[in-house]
Amino acid sequence: MSHLIGLSRFDLRKQCIVIPVYNNPETVFKVVESALESAVDVIVVDDGSSPAVAIKSDCNRLHTLRHQSNKGKGEAILTGARKAKELGYSSFFVVDADGQHFAHEIENFAASDVENCIVIGCRRFGENVPGSSKFGRKFSNFWIKTETGLLLDDTQSGFRSYPISILELDLKKKRYDFEIEVLVKHVWNGGCIQEVEIEVHYPKADERISHFHAFKDNLRLTRLHSALVFRRWLGLK
Helix, strand or coil: CCCCCCCCCCCHHHCEEEEEECCCCCCHHHHHHHHHHHCCEEEEEEECCCCCCCCCCCCCCEEEEEECCCCCHHHHHHHHHHHHHHCCCCEEEECCCCCCCCHHHHHHHCCCCCCCEEEEEEECCCCCCCHHHHHHHHHHHHHHHHHHCCCCCCCCCCCEEEEHHHHHCCCCCCCCCHHHHHHHHHHHCCCEEEEEEECCCCCCHHHCCCCCCHHHHHHHHHHHHHHHHHHHHCCCC
């Protein structure tokens, strides 16, 4: 895609996948199984699920961490990032536990600069994609352009690779708004963003599990975007 610059190939056999999970009992096990086939180390971060995620495996490449209470997707990603750093990784992938992403598609990132850039898996939207997702994607892209000057295609996608350096950013948000804040502050800190195309699976409406709260999370996002735009206008990056 148009944002790929400064490319450097990485070794697909030496990658780490972080899977944040909160009450996705029907899909998380298949996602973990697929991830173990696609990466060296897989870090599952149970963000206070009830009941707790219990994955029976003798694989020493599987690392399971747990928050005793629900702290938010952003905090789960940061917990996984700290573990990835402990294991010696300079970057890591995030794959959602709801089954919408395919872990083997980390292969699509092979030409990307994963050690320096946040690389977003840009979803191919089919006919079964909810209208709210299409609108949310366009709305988010507009705000990110206002805040960073970058014209990106899918700033809401959760399938991403992150450089470990995001741990050095001054990140305040811990829930879904984390995924916006980290993009903006990474760019403000001199970082780059790239995008690659991926497939996405949307289950039927009656099978879909989402922990996105339309009112609460949209309010958080609106407040965040307003604050970020205000800071950019004032030159307070």
